[in-house]
Amino acid sequence: QLQLVESGGGLVQPGGSLRLSCAASGFTLDYYAIGWFRQAPGKEREGVSCIGSGGGSTNYADSVKGRFTISRDNAKNTVYLQMSSLKPEDTAVYYCAARRLLRFCTPRDDYYNTWGQGTQVTVSS
Numbered sequence: 001q002l003q004l005v006e007s008g009g010g011l012v013q014p015g016g017s018l019r020l021s022c023a024a025s026g027f028t029l030d031y032y033a034i035g036w037f038r039q040a041p042g043k044e045r046e047g048v049s050c051i052g053s054g055g056g057s058t059n060y061a062d063s064v065k066g067r068f069t070i071s072r073d074n075a076k077n078t079v080y081l082q083m084s085s086l087k088p089e090d091t092a093v094y095y096c097a098a099r100r101l102l103r104f105c106t107p108r109d110d111y112y113n114t115w116g117q118g119t120q121v122t123v124s125s
């Protein structure tokens with residue numbers, strides 16, 4: 001059974017950093033593109049970043065470029081989202097999602113068909 005589990009969320013002050021993890025089970029993560037998405041209360045889900053399958057491309061929303069970095073560790077079957085210079089507007093539930101064999105990824109949620117349960121990120125002083 002394909003499963004994604006996010007972790008690493010929490011409360012952080014503005015300007016701080018967090019690293020989110022997306023751990024996969026039941027499949028080899030390298031064969032899949034992974035997207036990170038977020039949804040704040042009362043707002044639509046937003047694509048944040050993605051990384052393509054098999055060493056493919058990375059992609060970032062303009063709102064996080066230069067502050068967030070996506071990476072994967074195939075040995076651990078995990079994708080990470082390193083978030084720095086966090087702002088209150090980054091507060092949301094963050095989800096990771098998978099799509100098989102998508103080398104040139106896009107952070108559009110309709111491209112992905114396996115989703116994790118989400119992890120809360122709160123940026124507040």
